[in-house]
Amino acid sequence: MEILTLKQVTFLRITADQADQRIDNFLRTFLKGVPKSHIYRILRTGEVRVNKGRVQPTYRLQAEDELRLPPLECNSAPHPPHPATVQQLGDTILYEDSQILIIDKPAGLAVHGGSGIAFGIIEGLRVLYPQLKRLELVHRLDRETSGCLMIAKKASILKELHELLRTGRIKKEYLALVRGHWKGHLTIVESRLQKNNTAAPGQRMVRTSPTGKPSITHFEVFKRYPTSTLIKAYPITGRTHQIRVHTAQAACPIAGDKVYGDPNFNENCRHYGLNRLFLHAHRLTIEFPEHPLTVQAPLPDQLQKVLTALT
Numbered sequence: 001m002e003i004l005t006l007k008q009v010t011f012l013r014i015t016a017d018q019a020d021q022r023i024d025n026f027l028r029t030f031l032k033g034v035p036k037s038h039i040y041r042i043l044r045t046g047e048v049r050v051n052k053g054r055v056q057p058t059y060r061l062q063a064e065d066e067l068r069l070p071p072l073e074c075n076s077a078p079h080p081p082h083p084a085t086v087q088q089l090g091d092t093i094l095y096e097d098s099q100i101l102i103i104d105k106p107a108g109l110a111v112h113g114g115s116g117i118a119f120g121i122i123e124g125l126r127v128l129y130p131q132l133k134r135l136e137l138v139h140r141l142d143r144e145t146s147g148c149l150m151i152a153k154k155a156s157i158l159k160e161l162h163e164l165l166r167t168g169r170i171k172k173e174y175l176a177l178v179r180g181h182w183k184g185h186l187t188i189v190e191s192r193l194q195k196n197n198t199a200a201p202g203q204r205m206v207r208t209s210p211t212g213k214p215s216i217t218h219f220e221v222f223k224r225y226p227t228s229t230l231i232k233a234y235p236i237t238g239r240t241h242q243i244r245v246h247t248a249q250a251a252c253p254i255a256g257d258k259v260y261g262d263p264n265f266n267e268n269c270r271h272y273g274l275n276r277l278f279l280h281a282h283r284l285t286i287e288f289p290e291h292p293l294t295v296q297a298p299l300p301d302q303l304q305k306v307l308t309a310l311t
Contacts, residue, residue: 014065017155024057099157104297107146147281147297169287174233177278178252179265182229189246193239206241215239217246225310272309
């Protein structure tokens with residue numbers, strides 16, 4: 001990966017192709033090799049300016065915006081993805097056309113590098129597709145979550161997919177094994193979620209808070225087991241750790257969840273061969289106006305074996 005070093009104050013003019021993306025996401029792509037924490041610091045302190053004024057990380061860039069960047073330098077180059085990892089990613093492709101990729105993300109692999117992670121899926125895919133200039137994540141999955149993950153090949157389709165996400169025209173379906181008997185009448189969990197800045201370094205935590213962002217998840221019982229329930233989860237919003245927090249909030253935490261879960265339940269599940277979070281992005285439906293698309297990622301063998309053992 002190329003490291004971008006700016007020896008002096010730099011001014012950029014945003015093109016139509018770069019417009020309508022959040023400035024923090026743009027900078028994380030443009031400033032390759034610069035730590036995410038530093039990018040947010042220069043935004044917070046006003047060292048980054050748009051049209052000579054300060055902006056929030058959520059500001060959406062407009063065509064012809066003038067972007068001022070301070071001098072920056074990253075001294076240590078990130079490690080390139082291992083060839084075996086790149087090959088593994090090539091075997092996970094569920095759907096591909098000229099505009100998008102949908103892969104079956106393996107559990108344990110982060111979607112992007114940073115915060116002590118040398119590289120992630122997007123860095124690996126950029127090695128796999130060196131001819132593509134704008135290969136970007138459309139959304140994210142937790143490191144320990146497997147399943148359907150969308151990647152855009154062009155800025156125009158990234159913008160379109162973000163609009164479809166914003167208007168609820170991309171449907172996500174997850175499978176999760178949770179502790180205990182999920183109440184059949186509990187079909188919606190709604191709360192305000194806020195990231196906890198006091199969590200340990202490298203660990204993200206989310207809690208309910210009156211000042212948090214609204215979050216909604218629909219749930220459906222798929223199959224019951226003696227001490228657990230396999231549920232389907234349909235997130236309406238896309239907050240960090242949303243499904244994991246909502247299931248814990250319902251007193252039915254997800255199997256294998258080391259942050260929000262039940263240690264005793266997790267230990268019992270390990271006897272059935274579970275050594276990861278039992279959360280899988282099972283199905284993705286994209287309501288393109290001309291050609292709706294549905295892609296499904298089969299339940300990984302390890303998770304299927306756990307369900308077989310529970311029967």
